[in-house]
Amino acid sequence: MTRSDPPHHNPGDEEHVPDSPPFWSFVPIGEYQVPGLPTTGAIADAWASFKRLLRKVDQSALQPARDEAKLRALPEVQLEHLAPPIDPTKPTDALDAALYDWLHGETPDWPVRFVINQPHAHPDLLDLWAARHGATVIEPPTIEQILAGDLDWFDQWPVNNGAGPFWVLPQLAHCYLRHTDGLKLVRALLARADAGELGRGVIGCDSWAWAYLMHIWPVPHAGALTAQAFDGQRLTRLLTHQIKRRAGFRNAKTGREILTVPSDDIEVHPEIVRLAAHTRGNPGTALTYWRRSLRTEPHEDLIETTDEPASGDVFDQEDVWVSAHLNEPVMTNEVDEDVALVLHAMLLHDGLPAALLPTLLPLTHDGCLAILLRLQRARLVECRDERWIVTATGYSSVRSLLAGRDYFTDGF
Numbered sequence: 001m002t003r004s005d006p007p008h009h010n011p012g013d014e015e016h017v018p019d020s021p022p023f024w025s026f027v028p029i030g031e032y033q034v035p036g037l038p039t040t041g042a043i044a045d046a047w048a049s050f051k052r053l054l055r056k057v058d059q060s061a062l063q064p065a066r067d068e069a070k071l072r073a074l075p076e077v078q079l080e081h082l083a084p085p086i087d088p089t090k091p092t093d094a095l096d097a098a099l100y101d102w103l104h105g106e107t108p109d110w111p112v113r114f115v116i117n118q119p120h121a122h123p124d125l126l127d128l129w130a131a132r133h134g135a136t137v138i139e140p141p142t143i144e145q146i147l148a149g150d151l152d153w154f155d156q157w158p159v160n161n162g163a164g165p166f167w168v169l170p171q172l173a174h175c176y177l178r179h180t181d182g183l184k185l186v187r188a189l190l191a192r193a194d195a196g197e198l199g200r201g202v203i204g205c206d207s208w209a210w211a212y213l214m215h216i217w218p219v220p221h222a223g224a225l226t227a228q229a230f231d232g233q234r235l236t237r238l239l240t241h242q243i244k245r246r247a248g249f250r251n252a253k254t255g256r257e258i259l260t261v262p263s264d265d266i267e268v269h270p271e272i273v274r275l276a277a278h279t280r281g282n283p284g285t286a287l288t289y290w291r292r293s294l295r296t297e298p299h300e301d302l303i304e305t306t307d308e309p310a311s312g313d314v315f316d317q318e319d320v321w322v323s324a325h326l327n328e329p330v331m332t333n334e335v336d337e338d339v340a341l342v343l344h345a346m347l348l349h350d351g352l353p354a355a356l357l358p359t360l361l362p363l364t365h366d367g368c369l370a371i372l373l374r375l376q377r378a379r380l381v382e383c384r385d386e387r388w389i390v391t392a393t394g395y396s397s398v399r400s401l402l403a404g405r406d407y408f409t410d411g412f
Contacts, residue, residue: 026226071295082244083287089128092129103133110223136158154192166201169201183217187217209349230286285393289393292323345357346389348408
């Protein structure tokens with residue numbers, strides 16, 4: 001993008017409804033608004049629960065639209081058309097729009113901008129943004145460099161000649177350890193960035209690591225941005241635009257329609273509002289739940305899908321059923337403190353190698369490994385790129401557990 005070009009993102013390009021918000025909008029972190037349930041919806045739910053207590057219901061007379069136990073989950077090939085991964089170009093366009101003035105040197109007092117991401121929201125955003133602008137991607141230090149406070153790590157920064165955003169550090173969370181010897185390097189990084197010694201660049205940080213660093217160090221956070229929460233309306237429109245073929249989505253228990261594609265209808269179904277609230281506006285976790293909830297009839301033959309809907313395609317003729325359950329692993333109140341410590345450490349560091357946990361926690365190596373395997377069986381954690389992370393479907397339960405025990409959280 002040249003200095004005279006407009007930002008890539010044009011909010012009007014993807015609108016069905018005039019004056020409705022764009023899918024992606026980057027805002028100062030203080031403006032993030034966690035979506036909640038509408039008051040009328042909460043009252044209706046409470047009244048329905050109260051009425052159920054006052055009268056007995058013959059459950060055998062309540063015939064669900066489909067027996068969920070007989071429905072089957074969709075294979076990956078069909079999920080790619082009915083719930084594909086988020087197109088990273090959309091949030092990248094929105095980030096371009098948010099950073100437009102900074103990109104063109106109109107905010108010289110901010111040599112470095114911060115972009116804060118929630119777990120699983122859009123992990124590849126800054127790598128794509130860096131590639132778009134030809135920026136140097138800064139690799140995080142090794143564990144040995146962090147613990148040694150090795151300032152040679154800064155040698156990889158490009159020489160600043162004032163020509164533009166020369167570098168991007170996508171993962172600030174991987175540049176420190178919550179350890180007596182693990183904070184020197186990140187403190188030096190933040191101090192140099194604030195003083196302008198590193199030139200112009202963008203630092204990405206996981207929301208949990210950001211909250212922790214803000215707690216222990218006066219992080220220069222002027223202009224720190226995050227993607228605005230996906231409420232029910234944004235999430236409905238995101239799902240509609242993600243889906244690549246005609247389909248109708250119905251609740252498997254009630255048979256009621258939740259979503260139709262294509263559609264210009266501005267109505268937002270309460271189930272999608274509840275999904276947005278449950279995931280606290282995180283589009284990545286919301287899409288993961290949506291993908292896991294899709295079902296098809298047991299007798300329908302699997303077919304090979306193509307980029308264009310074929311005549312007789314099952315999804316051009318039949319409804320797709322949506323499970324009435326969240327299908328998420330649930331944390332129990334019996335979880336011991338050691339488990340909570342391991343989960344909290346993983347979130348604060350955007351994942352950790354198993355071998356590093358005993359260095360950061362008052363636990364043995366064998367004890368940490370036993371906890372990880374236990375959590376893995378419960379689908380609460382998984383190992384990705386040699387780092388153990390909390391899963392997208394386990395994140396809400398884990399976050400609620402830690403918040404309920406007064407652990408430090410990310411505030412999102």
